[in-house]
Amino acid sequence: MSVEDFDVVVAGGGPGGSTVATLVAMQGHRVLLLEKEVFPRYQIGESLLPATVHGVCRMLGVADELANSGFPIKRGGTFRWGARPEPWTFHFGISAKMAGSTSHAYQVERAKFDQILLNNAKSKGVVVREGCSVDTVVEEGERVTGLRYTDADGNAREVSARFVIDASGNKSRLYSHVGGTRNYSEFFRSxxxxxxxxxxxxxxxxxxxxxxxxxxxxxxxxxxxxxxxxxxxxxxxxxxxxxxxxxxxxxxxxxxxxxxxxxxxxxxxxxxxxxxxxxxxxxxxDYSYQQTTFWRPGMILVGDAACFVDPVFSSGVHLATYSALLAARSINSVLAGELDEKTVLTEYEARYRREYGVFYEFLVSFYQMNVNEESYFWQAKKVTRNENTDIESFVELIGGVSSGETALTAADRIAERSAEFASAVDEMAAGDGDNMVPMFKSQVVKQAMQEAGQVQMKALLGEDAEPEMPLFPGGLVTSPDGMKWLPYHPA
Ligand code: FAD
CATH class of the missing domain: 3.30.9.100 (D-Amino Acid Oxidase; Chain A, domain 2)
Known part of the structure; x- marks a missing residue:
């Protein structure tokens, strides 16, 4: 059997797979994407977050196409939830921190949304093969060096690559080749x-x-x-x-x-x-789990292949596309010969786990609210010390944290808003421990909110974005175009 060679081969053409493949191909690398189904295909996960629409999709170059696709505009959420008997609504734009043209997401038929991302991958140079089911990985010692798959005509095929991405979602078993175990949540067992x-x-x-x-x-x-x-x-x-x-x-x-x-x-x-x-x-x-390791030499798990929390607050596509962005940065840095694999993939795993952890922690407290008579909304008002109603205070918190986005809106206001947001987060995180909403006790939440703002800022400002600080001691920062990692050198 002849073996084809690519820089990167991706298993799965959902939002995670399309995103990582596109962002690597946009740097001039040779990328093959293998998708088991023939699109359009059904998938659940229809409610998106602003982080995906205005951050990652803008970097992919599909933000305008999405805006013109007629998807219903999601300005926020309406909940009949907790002790309060009436429904309550939050708007992404209700807070001055999130007002403006990026204060919405979309509700999407996934067959259409995923097709837009996959077509975009093709147009950006990814070789896309549908009806191709990945069977297993090829290994040489510690390293994964390729994939074996069955093509649309039923032929066994093999491909070699510097990097193999498993973006094949929650049903495929490919993830097991990365090692470790898939740990299922004891809390989210719905x-x-x-x-x-x-x-x-x-x-x-x-x-x-x-x-x-x-x-x-x-x-x-x-x-x-x-x-x-x-x-x-x-x-x-x-x-x-x-x-x-x-x-x-x-x-x-x-x-x-x-x-x-x-x-x-x-x-x-x-x-x-x-x-x-x-x-x-x-x-x-059994949809809530995380793998104990997200990579091994030559292989990376992206999106649901690595972890998923819970449907409430619609974090799935955000985590898939955000992890794809982090993986693409890592691969682009190694293929450019600028950083070594261990350094970038350690950064990848740390950032993806942190983002996952934010949602996990937040959603646990949200479900606790459901069974606890205590007023969660009142706590939010106390933390933010504002003049809003309790519900508005809650909205200001979850608008930034649940989406992982600061929803910054206009290029000329981004830097100012970012600083404002960071100082508000600092104030909350440094606040009075006993009376804080549980998720704000966590350093991890604070870091993620800042990083989320940076993602959108990169998408909107490109080269003009503010310089970043590493999120972890000794960690990396993103390049000005957001497509690679850079070592951090303090001024
Ligand atoms: P997927 O979208 O699953 O894509 C994986 C792709 O890989 C598929 O196209 C599949 O055909 C392909 N594939 C599988 N095996 C192979 C193979 N062997 N070879 C080649 N290709 C293969 N998320 C939200 O953002 N909003 C929501 O409202 C939401 N609601 C949800 C409700 C429920 C009940 C559940 C369980 C999840 C929900 N999610 C939601 C989560 C969302 O469905 C996923 O997080 C998201 O689809 C993950 O994207 P992905 O690209 O990682 O994987």
Whole structure:
């Protein structure tokens, strides 16, 4: 069998795989992407965050295409959650820190969104082969040196590369070749049952594109508008209530909807879609995990292949595209002969784990709110010491932290906003320990908020972005164009 050679081979053409492949090809390297399915294909994970839309997608060069694709605009979230009986809404732009043209994300049909990213990869020089299923890795001693795959005609093929990326999502077993174990969360042990409806009600404008999340006795529902008429509806059920989604899925979903008055009302005139890619009722379980190592020589895990937290607050595509950006920087630095593999991949793993940890910590406290009578909103107001209502205070915190973005908006205001945001974070992080919202006790949260602001700043300002500090002692900083790592030399 002849063996083809590339600089990088990527398994999986979801948001993680397309992003890393594109950002490496944009530096002039030879990249092959192998995708098992033929796009467009179905995927769950439809609610995006501003970090993806205005940060990574801008770097990829698809921000304008996304804006012109007719995806519903998500200005924030509406929640019936916690002790408060009425729904409450947060807007990404409610805070002065997040106001402006980058204060929204989109709700996307993943078949369309992922196709846009994959087409963009092709147009930026990535060799994309669909219908090609990766079977295993090729190893030489400690190092992974390539992949074996079955092509669209059923032929066994082999490719060698300096770097192999596993971006094949949560179902593939390719990740196991990196070593270590996949540890499943003891906390997030829920199951999800989901389907699609035509004709569901909408929140009133201007928040009709918001995600609606509604807690009820057995768990919570997501309700995501994908067009004027199509809605993605999913029930996330606690493990103890797993029997509620066993057996007939149609009946199980109908019973869960009946348990939840708000979702029942929103779907009162709707019909479940029963044909096409949205016709199936799907179940996902055991989706919260992290691998004990994210890389070995020659191989890197990106996106869901490495870790996933939980659907609430829609962090999945953000973590996939953000980790892809970190991986691309690492590969670009090594292929340019500027840094060694161990140094860049240590930075990669540390930053990706930190971002994952932020969401993990935050989401644990968010679920605690659901079972605890204590007023979480009141705590947020105390931490921020502002004149807003409790809910607005909460929104200011989660608007920056849950998305991992400072949502900086205009190029001429970015540096000023960044400094303002960093000092607000400093103040919160240095605050009164006993009365702080739990996630703000963590240094890791503070670092991630600052890094997230830098990602978007790079996307908007490019060469003019402010110089950075390493996030870890002895760590690296990003190059001015955001595409590589640089050693840090204090002035
Ligand atoms: P994927 O999107 O899974 O892409 C992996 C690709 O690899 C696929 O195209 C697959 O066909 C391909 N592949 C698999 N095996 C092979 C192989 N052997 N060879 C070649 N190709 C292969 N995230 C959000 O951002 N917002 C949400 O609202 C949201 N809701 C969610 C709800 C639930 C119930 C769950 C479980 C997750 C949700 N997520 C959400 C998470 C989101 O689905 C994922 O985090 C995201 O899709 C990860 O992207 P990825 O590129 O890592 O993997």
């Amino acid at each position: 199951l999800a049952l989901f389907g699609y409806f035509e004709g569901g009600k909408r929140l009133p404008a201007p928040v009709s594109g918001n995600i609606l999340s509604v807690a009820f006795d057995s768990g919570w529902f997501w309700y995501i508008p994908l067009s004027d008429t199509l809605t993605s509806v999913g029930a996330v059920v606690r493990r103890e209530d797993a029997d509620k989604i066993q057996g007939d899925r149609e009946k199980a979903l109908a019973d869960l909807i009946a348990e939840c008055p708000m979702i029942s009302e929103y779907l009162s005139d709707a019909k479940r879609v029963t044909t096409g890619k949205y016709g199936e009722l799907r179940v996902r379980k």
